Amino acid sequence: MSIETDIKQKKFRSPFQKLALNLMYTTKWLEYKQLESFKEYDITPQQYNVLRILRGQQGNPIKVSDITERMLDKSSNTSRLVDKLLAKNLAKRTSCESDRRAVDVVITEDGLALLQVLDPFIEDWENRFNIISEEEAEQISALLDKLRENENQA
Amino acid sequence: MSIETDIKQKKFRSPFQKLALNLMYTTKWLEYKQLESFKEYDITPQQYNVLRILRGQQGNPIKVSDITERMLDKSSNTSRLVDKLLAKNLAKRTSCESDRRAVDVVITEDGLALLQVLDPFIEDWENRFNIISEEEAEQISALLDKLRENENQA
DNA sequence: ATACATTTAATGTAGAAACATCTATTAGCG
DNA sequence: CGCTAATAGATGTTTCTACATTAAATGTAT
Numbered sequence: 442m443s444i445e446t447d448i449k450q451k452k453f454r455s456p457f458q459k460l461a462l463n464l465m466y467t468t469k470w471l472e473y474k475q476l477e478s479f480k481e482y483d484i485t486p487q488q489y490n491v492l493r494i495l496r497g498q499q500g501n502p503i504k505v506s507d508i509t510e511r512m513l514d515k516s517s518n519t520s521r522l523v524d525k526l527l528a529k530n531l532a533k534r535t536s537c538e539s540d541r542r543a544v545d546v547v548i549t550e551d552g553l554a555l556l557q558v559l560d561p562f563i564e565d566w567e568n569r570f571n572i573i574s575e576e577e578a579e580q581i582s583a584l585l586d587k588l589r590e591n592e593n594q595a
Numbered sequence: 596m597s598i599e600t601d602i603k604q605k606k607f608r609s610p611f612q613k614l615a616l617n618l619m620y621t622t623k624w625l626e627y628k629q630l631e632s633f634k635e636y637d638i639t640p641q642q643y644n645v646l647r648i649l650r651g652q653q654g655n656p657i658k659v660s661d662i663t664e665r666m667l668d669k670s671s672n673t674s675r676l677v678d679k680l681l682a683k684n685l686a687k688r689t690s691c692e693s694d695r696r697a698v699d700v701v702i703t704e705d706g707l708a709l710l711q712v713l714d715p716f717i718e719d720w721e722n723r724f725n726i727i728s729e730e731e732a733e734q735i736s737a738l739l740d741k742l743r744e745n746e747n748q749a
Numbered sequence: 750a751t752a753c754a755t756t757t758a759a760t761g762t763a764g765a766a767a768c769a770t771c772t773a774t775t776a777g778c779g
Numbered sequence: 780c781g782c783t784a785a786t787a788g789a790t791g792t793t794t795c796t797a798c799a800t801t802a803a804a805t806g807t808a809t
Contacts, residue, residue, distance in 0.1 A: 443740050449665045450651070456732035457724035460739075461625070466667045467739040468622035471615070473670070476767095485795085497604070505758060511603045513620045516627070516797065520759055542757040542804045570611035572741050578610035581735055585614075585621040586597050587726050630797095639765085659788060670767065674789055696774045696787040 471566075478562040482555060483529070487514065489559065491522050495532060495548035496556055502545030504537065531555060625720075632716040636709060637683070641668065643713065645676050649686060649702035650710055656699030658691065685709060 444463045445451060453459035475486050484492070494511045495503065509519045523546055526532035531552035537543035548556075570578060598617045599605060607613035629640050638646070648665045649657065663673045677700055680686035685706035691697035702710075724732060 442743065444736060447743075448667060455721070456729040456736065457721050460724055460732040460736050461721055462667065463736045463739045464618070464622055465625065467743060468618050469668050470743055471618065487795090506756085513602060513616065514623050514796095518759095518796075520757095521795085524759095540757080540805075544758065567609070567611050567615055569742055570614055572744075573738055575610045577738065578614040581738070582598065582610065582614050582617045584727055584731075584735070585617045588621060588723050589596065589601070589624055641765085660786085668766095672766075672768095672789095674787095675765085678789095691787095694775070694787080698788065 474566060475563075478566065479559065482559065484555070484559075487512075487517055488522055488525055488531075490514075491519065491526060492531060492548065492552055492556055495546060496553060498547075500547070502535070502537070502547045504543045505546060506543070508546065526552065628720060629717075632720065633713065636713065638709070638713075639679075641666075641671055642676055642679055642685075644668075645673065645680060646685060646702065646706055646710055649700060650707060652701075654701070656689070656691070656701045658697045658699060660697070662700065680706065 444459065444466060448462065448466060450462075453462070472486060475489075479486065479489060490513055491508055494508055497511075505519050505523060508523070509515060509517075512519065523532060523534060527534055529551075531549055533547045533549055535545050535547075537545045573581075598613065598620060602616065602620060604616075607616070626640055629643075633640065633643060644667055645662055648662050651665075659673050659677060662677070663669060663671075666673065677686060677688060681688055683705075685703055687701045687703055689699050689701075691699045727735075
């Protein structure tokens with residue numbers, strides 16, 4: 442369905458305004474789809490994001506602050522997200538020896554197992570993007586990178 | 596800055612995964628920029644979205660449920676958003692005569708004045724998109740529309 | 750070494766989002 | 780008409796977010 446229909450707006454000030462609204466609308470829609478898939482596994486997209494970062498470490502511990510750096514949403518409270526994963530036995534937390542302020546976080550077997558269950562959902566979710574070519578995907582990615590570039594504006 | 600740098604992930608499973616993450620990351624970034632601009636005017640992006648919908652009615656009242664239909668975030672609680680606007684005298688609420696369950700909402704002079712103040716911020720914000728042509732913007736909008744189309748998947 | 754600033758993570762708090770429930774009104778149908 | 784279902788919007792509740800503050804450990808400069 443077109444963005445015009447979805448938000449019942451017939452005219453836009455410019456193709457740029459339309460794209461801006463479409464980006465926000467489509468992303469919310471994607472996130473909602475993700476949330477729906479995850480619901481029965483009692484995990485939020487944010488918690489999933491942390492889990493995937495932990496898995497990406499291949500068994501090596503990672504500090505809370507380094508998790509934050511890798512998150513899609515930098516303003517999220519990583520401490521409390523890790524708390525949630527701990528409570529569900531999806532991650533372990535040990536104090537870091539070289540810097541006792543820091544805390545090392547590692548994914549558990551349960552965490553890895555859950556990710557394996559979720560992987561097919563994510564793959565299906567990503568397969569939506571197959572309607573465009575890989576080149577187009579790269580091209581849009583490059584454009585999004587550019588959008589965030591000119592920090593001087595706005 | 597590239598998405599690779601921003602979320603410190605060197606490799607992606609596919610250009611599609613990269614695009615998915617980039618969409619979510621960039622949209623959060625855009626929303627954050629908007630939030631920042633609006634902060635000194637004590638209005639949230641969601642409230643702004645409602646206000647703009649009200650202005651779009653050109654003085655005609657609109658029901659709460661119709662506002663929801665036009666919102667970017669359909670799951671937001673429009674009742675309470677309207678409450679907030681009322682408290683700030685940015686909108687008026689009168690009960691609808693033809694259907695006494697419904698409620699008519701109209702933007703006030705204060706609301707219109709605030710939007711006029713915010714307009715330049717939004718224009719600057721949208722001008723970020725000038726790095727691409729109008730045709731490209733339309734093209735990407737069309738791709739995003741398509742993404743949301745195949746409801747059968749995922 | 751001491752004092753002060755910085756970093757790291759946890760916590761407190763107000764407000765917002767997500768979701769279910771409730772109330773009033775209207776619609777539909779026998 | 781009288782009954783049940785559907786709709787509109789408000790409200791309750793739990794969880795999450797955004798932002799500020801705190802506490803402990805480390806860095807740094809004199």
